[in-house]
Amino acid sequence: xxxxxxxxxxxxxxxxxxxxxxxxxxxxxxxxxxxxxxxxxxxxxxxxxxxxxxxxxxxxxxxxxxxxxxxxxxxxxxxxxxxxxxxxxxxxxxxxxxxxxxxxxxxxxxxxxxxxxxxxxxxxxxxxxxxxxxxxxxxxxxxxxxxxxxxxxxxxxxxxxxxxxxxxxxxxxxxxxxxxxxxxxxxxxxxxxxxxxxxxxxxxxxxxxxxxxxxxxxxxxxxxxxxxxxxxxxxxxxxxxxxxxxxxxxxxxxxxxxxxxxxxxxxxxxxxxxxxxxxxxxxxxxxxxxxxxxxxxxxxxxxxxxxxxxxxxxxxxxxxxxxxxxxxxxxxxxxxxxxxxxxxxxxxxxxxxxxxxxxxxxxxxxxxxxxxx
Amino acid sequence: xxxxxxxxxxxxxxxxxxxxxxxxxxxxxxxxxxxxxxxxxxxxxxxxxxxxxxxxxxxxxxxxxxxxxxxxxxxxxxxxxxxxxxxxxxxxxxxxxxxxxxxxxxxxxxxxxxxxxxxxxxxxxxxxxxxxxxxxxxxxxxxxxxxxxxxxxxxxxxxxxxxxxxxxxxxxxxxxxxxxxxxxxxxxxxxxxxxxxxxxxxxxxxxxxxxxxxxxxxxxxxxxxxxxxxxxxxxxxxxxxxxxxxxxxxxxxxxxxxxxxxxxxxxxxxxxxxxxxxxxxxxxxxxxxxxxxxxxxxxxxxxxxxxxxxxxxxxxxxxxxxxxxxxxxxxxxxxxxxxxxxxx
Numbered sequence: 203x204x205x206x207x208x209x210x211x212x213x214x215x216x217x218x219x220x221x222x223x224x225x226x227x228x229x230x231x232x233x234x235x236x237x238x239x240x241x242x243x244x245x246x247x248x249x250x251x252x253x254x255x256x257x258x259x260x261x262x263x264x265x266x267x268x269x270x271x272x273x274x275x276x277x278x279x280x281x282x283x284x285x286x287x288x289x290x291x292x293x294x295x296x297x298x299x300x301x302x303x304x305x306x307x308x309x310x311x312x313x314x315x316x317x318x319x320x321x322x323x324x325x326x327x328x329x330x331x332x333x334x335x336x337x338x339x340x341x342x343x344x345x346x347x348x349x350x351x352x353x354x355x356x357x358x359x360x361x362x363x364x365x366x367x368x369x370x371x372x373x374x375x376x377x378x379x380x381x382x383x384x385x386x387x388x389x390x391x392x393x394x395x396x397x398x399x400x401x402x403x404x405x406x407x408x409x410x411x412x413x414x415x416x417x418x419x420x421x422x423x424x425x426x427x428x429x430x431x432x433x434x435x436x437x438x439x440x441x442x443x444x445x446x447x448x449x450x451x452x453x454x455x456x457x458x459x460x461x462x463x464x465x466x467x468x469x470x471x472x473x474x475x476x477x478x479x480x481x482x483x484x485x486x487x488x489x490x491x492x493x494x495x496x497x498x499x500x501x502x503x504x505x506x507x508x509x510x511x512x513x514x515x516x517x518x519x520x521x522x523x524x525x526x527x528x529x530x531x532x533x534x535x536x537x538x539x540x541x542x543x544x545x546x547x548x549x550x551x552x553x554x555x556x557x558x559x560x561x562x563x564x565x566x567x568x569x570x571x572x573x574x575x
Numbered sequence: 576x577x578x579x580x581x582x583x584x585x586x587x588x589x590x591x592x593x594x595x596x597x598x599x600x601x602x603x604x605x606x607x608x609x610x611x612x613x614x615x616x617x618x619x620x621x622x623x624x625x626x627x628x629x630x631x632x633x634x635x636x637x638x639x640x641x642x643x644x645x646x647x648x649x650x651x652x653x654x655x656x657x658x659x660x661x662x663x664x665x666x667x668x669x670x671x672x673x674x675x676x677x678x679x680x681x682x683x684x685x686x687x688x689x690x691x692x693x694x695x696x697x698x699x700x701x702x703x704x705x706x707x708x709x710x711x712x713x714x715x716x717x718x719x720x721x722x723x724x725x726x727x728x729x730x731x732x733x734x735x736x737x738x739x740x741x742x743x744x745x746x747x748x749x750x751x752x753x754x755x756x757x758x759x760x761x762x763x764x765x766x767x768x769x770x771x772x773x774x775x776x777x778x779x780x781x782x783x784x785x786x787x788x789x790x791x792x793x794x795x796x797x798x799x800x801x802x803x804x805x806x807x808x809x810x811x812x813x814x815x816x817x818x819x820x821x822x823x824x825x826x827x828x829x830x831x832x833x834x835x836x837x838x839x840x841x842x843x844x845x846x847x848x849x850x851x852x853x854x855x856x857x858x859x860x861x862x863x864x865x866x867x868x869x870x871x872x873x874x875x876x877x878x879x880x881x882x883x884x885x886x887x888x889x890x891x892x893x894x895x896x897x898x899x900x901x902x903x904x905x906x907x908x909x910x911x912x913x914x915x916x917x918x919x
Contacts, residue, residue: 229777229781230775230777233777233780233781233784234777234780234817234821236820236821236824237582238582241582241583241584241585242585245584245585245586246584247583247584247587247623248582248583248623248627255784256784256785256787256788258781259780259781259782259784259785260781260784260785260788261781262777262778262781262782263771263778263781263782263784263785263789264771264772264773264774264778264782265771266718266769266770266771267769267770268765268766268767268768268769268770269719269728269731269764269765269766269768269770270762270765270766270768272728272765272770273728273729273731273732273765276728276729298729302727304724305724305725305727434809434810435810437810438806438807438810441723441724442724442774444724445724445772467856467857468856468857468858468874468876468885469851469856469858470874470885470887470894471876471878495688495689495845495846495847495848496809496845496847498688498689498690499689499723499803499805499806499845499846500723500806501689502724502725502727504689504690519690520689520690522694522695522725522727522730523727523729523730523733525902525903549880550877550879550880550881551877551879551880552880553690554690
């Protein structure tokens with residue numbers, strides 16, 4: 203609506219003509235100017251300009267809904283109350299039914315933890331017929347890191363849903379619903395996204411997976427080096443696509459290490475900083491999610507996949523509804539499965555910390571041991 | 576040239592300058608008819624110019640008890656401030672440092688890292704404003720402007736249900752059950768939240784311009800929550816000067832709304848990192864000039880394993896911090912000794 207031409211907004215003829223002559227054509231042009239600039243440009247008095255702006259503003263403002271009507275609409279129009287079940291019972295309960303429609307859900311974790319496995323499983327679930335708990339729809343899978351394996355996909359399918367996959371032709375049909383795109387650069391990725399917008403309308407696409415978002419920028423703008431985020435456009439595009447077409451968007455993200463004295467704080471906290479430094483200095487570095495804080499604000503749900511002393515956990519690290527729970531999981535031939543459905547409640551900064559044993563497990567094994575007691 | 580700053584059309588400005596009126600002091604003692612004759616314009620136009628020109632000090636004080644129209648003495652202001660109403664945050668400790676809650680007639684900015692509970696607090700306030708006055712609300716409606724798409728209506732229902740529970744318990748204790756209030760159901764809380772979804776910065780500016788009219792038609796609105804003020808202004812903006820101008824214009828309009836309709840304006844802001852004193856520090860987004868725009872600024876942060884709210888800026892409150900918790904029922908007091916199993 204922002205780019206709607208002013209000429210069609212029913213302004214008084216005389217004012218509309220002046221605006222057109224000064225090449226103020228869209229609402230965006232007019233509203234990007236202050237009243238004072240506009241008076242200067244259009245050579246009009248304050249009263250006229252104010253009323254013209256008020257008129258344009260009223261036309262451009264989105265309509266409102268009460269939260270109640272929003273709720274009723276969602277309940278009425280959506281399969282499974284607007285969630286894609288992950289098939290992991292505990293996690294689904296914590297997320298009130300699964301991956302929610304309309305928002306971005308992010309999976310963060312170190313390499314090899316099972317992010318791609320989780321994405322493959324979700325793709326399958328979305329393509330399954332409704333009677334098996336799926337969405338009976340198409341999936342778009344943007345595979346940036348070339349990690350998508352159709353062989354593994356079929357294997358997961360055959361192990362998890364044998365009754366479907368051993369039916370003749372079903373494996374082909376299920377796998378045929380998953381459309382894989384492999385952009386090689388940020389520019390190609392941008393192009394794919396624009397095509398997707400049309401595709402979403404034409405076909406019954408009910409899930410968009412991007413594996414991974416971080417690979418596209420490979421650390422070019424860590425620490426917010428440049429003022430303008432190269433992914434800024436993509437972030438708002440993904441959010442609006444997800445919301446308009448009401449589909450879940452699942453994005454994976456890598457981790458980066460950060461030295462512990464880099465832990466970001468506000469300047470009013472500087473005084474308390476030294477004490478905390480001693481606590482964390484046992485670790486040489488800690489892991490943080492790539493793509494920076496700007497991206498982190500954009501995701502609605504963040505699931506962290508991590509390992510703590512050899513055990514893998516999946517943790518709800520950011521969610522507007524769910525408490526922070528961590529579930530132990532393992533990767534099997536049928537994909538990802540939870541070891542128990544109860545979940546362990548996590549508190550404080552542990553919620554957003556990403557643990558990874560790797561080499562540090564060997565080096566710091568005794569400090570970790572100490573910590574655990 | 577001083578007359579260049581007058582909010583009048585360029586043609587009139589030209590006429591002023593060519594007639595030799597370059598400084599505002601020359602205008603201050605003129606009568607409209609005199610100016611009209613000098614500039615060869617209508618008296619109405621002349622009056623319009625003079626209205627915007629500042630008057631000099633020699634103004635007849637006998638005509639009214641206000642010395643300058645629109646001005647107020649500090650004594651009167653004190654009385655007005657005492658009548659200020661506040662909206663509870665549902666955390667007694669945050670309410671304490673805020674002097675009772677988020678105050679009306681003011682713009683309050685709340686910022687913090689992702690996942691700290693900004694949206695939660697926004698939703699909580701939109702629900703709490705509807706509580707009757709003795710429960711810490713204002714019995715009004717809420718406008719929720721969502722720029723990010725992070726508004727989860729299921730969560731609002733959860734918070735509203737918990738809030739309703741507490742209200743019933745509260746009523747039962749004080750033996751003050753009014754039939755009308757018990758009739759309020761959790762779903763009614765949702766009915767009273769007017770939700771706007773804004774998809775671009777143009778829409779955001781337009782909506783804030785339009786709010787003045789909208790609220791005149793919906794006088795029972797007592798809080799405007801913008802979640803977040805930042806989002807669209809962090810994407811594809813190359814002209815930083817334009818951004819600053821648009822943002823400060825928006826802040827002024829919001830401040831005017833807060834005063835005019837006696838409502839609370841709450842702006843949620845994201846954080847960014849800033850390089851200062853040899854290290855990276857967290858700071859609220861949108862830059863230094865924006866930080867002057869809001870009356871109050873509250874930062875939500877992690878302190879060890881607890882969530883804290885910190886008053887970073889306020890003309891009337893001392894800076895202080897208080898712990899709080901985000902629970903299934905919404906924002907609550909921090910209860911550190913509750914039964915929780917710690918991971919590791």
